[in-house]
Amino acid sequence: MKKTIFNLLVLFALASLVLSACGGKAATGEGEVAIVAWPGYIERGANDPAYDWVTAFETQTGCKVTVKDAGTSDEMVQLINSGGFDLVTASGDASLRLIFGKSVQEIDISKIPSYKNVDERMQNGNWHTVNGKHYGVPYQWGPNVLMYNTNAFPTAPTSWDVVFNEQTLPDGKSNKDRVQAYSGPIYIADAALYLMSKNPELGITDPYELNEAQFAAVLELLKQQRQIVPKYWVDAPTQVEDFKNEGFVASSSWPYQVGLLKADSAPIASTIPQEGATGWADTTMMAANAPHPKCAYLWLEHSIDPKVQGDVASWFGSAPSVPAACDGASELFGTEGCAANGYDTFDKIHFWKTPVADCGNGKTDCVTYDRWAEEFIKIVGQ
Numbered sequence: 541m542k543k544t545i546f547n548l549l550v551l552f553a554l555a556s557l558v559l560s561a562c563g564g565k566a567a568t569g570e571g572e573v574a575i576v577a578w579p580g581y582i583e584r585g586a587n588d589p590a591y592d593w594v595t596a597f598e599t600q601t602g603c604k605v606t607v608k609d610a611g612t613s614d615e616m617v618q619l620i621n622s623g624g625f626d627l628v629t630a631s632g633d634a635s636l637r638l639i640f641g642k643s644v645q646e647i648d649i650s651k652i653p654s655y656k657n658v659d660e661r662m663q664n665g666n667w668h669t670v671n672g673k674h675y676g677v678p679y680q681w682g683p684n685v686l687m688y689n690t691n692a693f694p695t696a697p698t699s700w701d702v703v704f705n706e707q708t709l710p711d712g713k714s715n716k717d718r719v720q721a722y723s724g725p726i727y728i729a730d731a732a733l734y735l736m737s738k739n740p741e742l743g744i745t746d747p748y749e750l751n752e753a754q755f756a757a758v759l760e761l762l763k764q765q766r767q768i769v770p771k772y773w774v775d776a777p778t779q780v781e782d783f784k785n786e787g788f789v790a791s792s793s794w795p796y797q798v799g800l801l802k803a804d805s806a807p808i809a810s811t812i813p814q815e816g817a818t819g820w821a822d823t824t825m826m827a828a829n830a831p832h833p834k835c836a837y838l839w840l841e842h843s844i845d846p847k848v849q850g851d852v853a854s855w856f857g858s859a860p861s862v863p864a865a866c867d868g869a870s871e872l873f874g875t876e877g878c879a880a881n882g883y884d885t886f887d888k889i890h891f892w893k894t895p896v897a898d899c900g901n902g903k904t905d906c907v908t909y910d911r912w913a914e915e916f917i918k919i920v921g922q
Contacts, residue, residue, distance in 0.1 A: 573835035574606045576619045576628040578822065579776050580796050580856045581680070582607045590872060591855045593848045601842075603835035611775030612724050613892075614913075617643070626830040627839060629679055631820040632667035632892035633726040637909070639668075639675050644825040647674045651837050654844050654862075661886060662861050667893055668823040676823035677840045678861035680852055683817040683882060683889050684722070684730065685810040687793035687801075689783070692718075696811040700734045702790050704761060706768050709789065716768040720782065720791035723772035725909065725916040726892055729818050730792055731758045731765070733890055737815040747818065747890050749899040755907040755915075762919050772920055776800075783808065795857025795881065812885065819889035821861075846870070850877060859883045 575582055582605065585592035594605045608625065610616045613634035620628050620643050630638055638644045649655040655663070655677065662678040669675070688697055692711045702709065703719045721727055732747035735758060744754050773779035773791065780800050782788050793810065801808040824843055826836050842848060849860035850870025859881050860866065866878035878884075899906035 570832040570835045571602060572604045572606060573627065573832050573839050574608070574625045575824075575839070576608050576610050576616050576625050578629055578631075578856075579609045579611070581629050581822075581852065583852075583855055588855075591851060593842075593851050597839070597842050601835065601838045603832070603838055605839070609775075613726065614724065617641075620644070620827050623827075623829060624831065625827050626832050626836040628825050628827065629822050630676065630825050631822050633724075633894055633909075635667045635676065635823055635825060636670075636894040636896070638825060639670055643828055644675050645828045645830070647676060647826060647840070649674055649677075652677060652841050652844070654841055657846075657862050657864060658844060659861050659863055662821060665821060665823070667821060667891065668825070676825035677844060679822045679824045679843055680849075680856060680858040680861060681819065681821040681886075681889075681891070682795055682856075682858040683812055683819040683885060684792050685795060685798065685817065686813055687783070687791055687798050687808060687810045689789035690807040690809050692789035696809065697790065697813065698811075699813045700730070700792075700815055701738075703769075703792065704731065704734055704765050711789075715790065717770045718787055718789045719769055720771055720773050720779065720788050721765060721769050722792050723774040723920065725912040726818075727792070728758055728762065728912050728916060729890065729892070731761045733818055734815050735761060746899075748893050748895050749903060749906045750895070751903075751905050752907065755911070759915055759919070762916070763922070766919055766922050799855075799857040812882075812888070816888055816890065819891050821891045853877060853881055857881055859886075 582594060583591045584594035598604055608619060610619060613631050616628050616630055617634050617637055619625060620638060658678050686697060686700060692709050694710055702715060706716050709715050729747040732744055732750060735742055736744045742754050742757055750758060776797050779793060779797050783801055784806060798808060798810045824840055830836050844862050846862050846864040846869035849862045849865035850873030853860045854870060854872040854877055866883060868875045895906060895909045895912055897906055897908050898904045
């Protein structure tokens with residue numbers, strides 16, 4: 541995408557500043573930055589010429605951007621651990637695993653001049669900051685919405701109940717074999733969030749902090765759900781095709797799929813039900829053995845440019861991590877994009893985080909992520 545001369549000069553100045561902080565050597569000495577990312581996060585105009593925040597970066601820095609899409613957080617962890625990548629746009633259910641597993645390195649925010657412009661609510665987020673040390677740069681965030689077919693639901697469903705319990709939908713047909721669920725252990729939190737409201741006697745206060753009794757109740761709900769869910773979705777393009785061609789009418793989803801389906805004139809809408817929603821706050825993190833750290837730092841700075849933030853949010857249907865992106869820095873996002881993409885819902889979202897035993901507030905008996913993964917695999921395999 542084209543930038544104004546002013547923006548070009550600013551980016552060149554920032555690039556020079558970052559290069560100086562990185563040791564004064566030209567970034568073109570590395571010539572590449574390899575990124576593991578969610579689909580739609582790194583666009584170079586191949587899908588739509590209007591959406592390109594890569595080409596200008598490559599021209600200005602000499603760093604060629606290569607991207608490997610990943611459909612799940614588990615896949616991201618595996619790819620980073622396999623080596624050869626510089627950065628990863630990790631969600632909260634992966635970021636702490638990457639930090640504690642020493643798969644990513646501490647970020648020196650003094651090398652990222654624009655870090656001070658990141659949303660204050662996210663600058664020290666506990667999903668990427670440990671013991672006062674930063675391990676990434678906030679990128680985008682948003683809710684896991686309830687996507688639905690408007691022919692099956694003339695009015696928006698008000699509860700996640702429509703994907704958890706067998707029932708007759710407003711179109712007079714059963715939801716059995718017509719609903720989906722996300723194919724990742726972190727989806728257990730969606731069921732826990734539903735039970736927080738449905739069965740308050742369980743005492744769930746955080747969908748990621750479950751004791752054994754609470755965990756057992758959530759697993760029972762997921763086993764029940766398995767009887768009406770014929771297919772779990774694992775990547776965005778596949779879910780889009782499922783809703784177009786396979787008769788699915790409701791599922792947890794991302795705004796990205798909703799946007800793609802709407803753009804194709806499919807009868808699709810989304811909502812956040814009365815129970816609330818889980819969500820993701822994605823952080824760009826640097827691999828412990830990143831082969832191109834200078835180019836990686838240049839990308840980290842570029843990634844939080846207000847125009848880039850707005851362009852990404854416009855394409856993905858997410859909310860930017862830089863408030864200035866809400867003020868028209870991106871023509872694609874405009875001044876109404878933040879309101880449209882749920883920027884004001886931040887405090888209503890239960891953001892993904894890695895379940896650990898010592899889960900805070902004096903609780904040391906929470907079920908850990910490895911158990912989540914083990915039990916979820918069993919349910920999906922039924």
